[in-house]
Amino acid sequence: AQSVTQLGSHVSVSEGALVLLRCNYSSSVPPYLFWYVQYPNQGLQLLLKYTTGATLVKGINGFEAEFKKSETSFHLTKPSAHMSDAAEYFCAVGGGADGLTFGKGTHLIIQP
Amino acid sequence: DGGITQSPKYLFRKEGQNVTLSCEQNLNHDAMYWYRQDPGQGLRLIYYSQIVNDFQKGDIAEGYSVSREKKESFPLTVTSAQKNPTAFYLCASSNFHGTGSSGANVLTFGAGSRLTVL
Numbered sequence: 001a002q003s004v005t006q007l008g009s010h011v012s013v014s015e016g017a018l019v020l021l022r023c024n025y026s027s028s029v030p031p032y033l034f035w036y037v038q039y040p041n042q043g044l045q046l047l048l049k050y051t052t053g054a055t056l057v058k059g060i061n062g063f064e065a066e067f068k069k070s071e072t073s074f075h076l077t078k079p080s081a082h083m084s085d086a087a088e089y090f091c092a093v094g095g096g097a098d099g100l101t102f103g104k105g106t107h108l109i110i111q112p
Numbered sequence: 113d114g115g116i117t118q119s120p121k122y123l124f125r126k127e128g129q130n131v132t133l134s135c136e137q138n139l140n141h142d143a144m145y146w147y148r149q150d151p152g153q154g155l156r157l158i159y160y161s162q163i164v165n166d167f168q169k170g171d172i173a174e175g176y177s178v179s180r181e182k183k184e185s186f187p188l189t190v191t192s193a194q195k196n197p198t199a200f201y202l203c204a205s206s207n208f209h210g211t212g213s214s215g216a217n218v219l220t221f222g223a224g225s226r227l228t229v230l
Contacts, residue, residue, distance in 0.1 A: 009152060032216035043116075043202055043221035044155075051216045090154065095216030097162055097208060098170070099145045104154040 002027045002093045006103035014111045019063075019078040021106050023091030026072065032095030033074040035065055038088040038105075050074065051095070061085070086110045114139045116222035118203050123227050125190075125197070133188045133225045135203035143208050144186035145219065148172060149200040158201075161186055162208075190227060201225045 007022040025031055032051050036044040048059025055067040065076045074091060088107050092100040116137045125131045135144065143162045147155040157170030161180040175194025180186055186205075190197045202224045208217035 034216075034218075036221075041200075041224070041226070043118075043223045044204075044219075045221070046218060049216060049218060095208075095218070097143070097160075097217065098168070099143075099147075099157055099160055099204070099206075099217065100155075100219060101157075102147075102155040104152060 002031065002101050004091050004093050004101060004103035006089075006091050006106050008106055009104065010107045010109060012109040012111060013081050015083055016080050019076070019081045019085065019108065021076040021089050021091075021108065023065075023074045023076065023103060024072050025074060025091070025093045027093055031093050033065075033067060034092040034095070034100060035059065035063070035074075035076050036090045036092060036102075037061075038090065040087075044090065047076070047089075049095075081108075081110050083110050083112065116203055116205055116220060118201075118222035118225050120225060121223070123225060125227060125229050127229055128192045130192060131190050131197075131227065133190070133201055133203075133227070135186045135188065135222060137184050137186075137203075137205045137220075137222075139205055139207070139220065140183075141205035141207045141220070142183070143206045143217070144180070145204040145206075146170075146176075146178065146186070146188045147202045147204065149202055149224075155202065158188065197227055198229045199227060201227060 035047040091103040094100040146158040161167035204219040
């Protein structure tokens with residue numbers, strides 16, 4: 001079975017500061033890992049994914065994530081937060097026929 | 113533009129009534145999924161379908177039913193047997209073709225349907 005743990009249900013940062021959202025996974029096979037973003041009352045949009053190859057993955061809107069097998073982590077970062085980054089962020093593992101297993105989400109708050 | 117259309121956006125239901133949520137995609141994807149989202153709970157898989165006329169239960173299928181009569185359509189019925197149906201429901205699709213396919217199964221989501229039981 002695969003699972004995802006997102007540390008911190010709410011993260012607050014100042015505009016212009018570093019964004020760090022934490023995700024740890026559990027998987028018995030080499031994982032496929034994803035980050036999705038959700039704005040209020042909308043569906044989920046793919047930010048980035050890790051499948052194989054380079055462990056540092058770049059996504060949309062200036063976000064990136066690094067796959068660290070030794071730490072079973074896939075943390076999401078952005079060097080400088082913008083007000084438009086305020087949203088719910090979901091880490092997910094899987095990518096097989098039965099879809100994805102999601103974490104419980106982290107609500108990102110941007111302080112002006 | 114290709115995408116996934118969910119309707120209605122908002123739905124109110126009285127206890128004891130069945131309700132059907134629509135999901136239509138024009139992405140020519142084979143696989144479709146239904147997830148339920150509750151505050152602080154993330155997304156949980158209800159049902160999924162890899163091909164027409166076939167579908168499998170997810171983690172929380174009790175009280176729900178689906179059909180897959182057409183490739184582009186995957187409606188979800190929330191029955192009166194579902195004890196706590198108030199939630200945000202998300203439909204997704206992908207072009208994943210199962211075992212042997214290369215690459216990961218990347219899901220594309222609709223905008224969701226919010227069901228409230230009065």
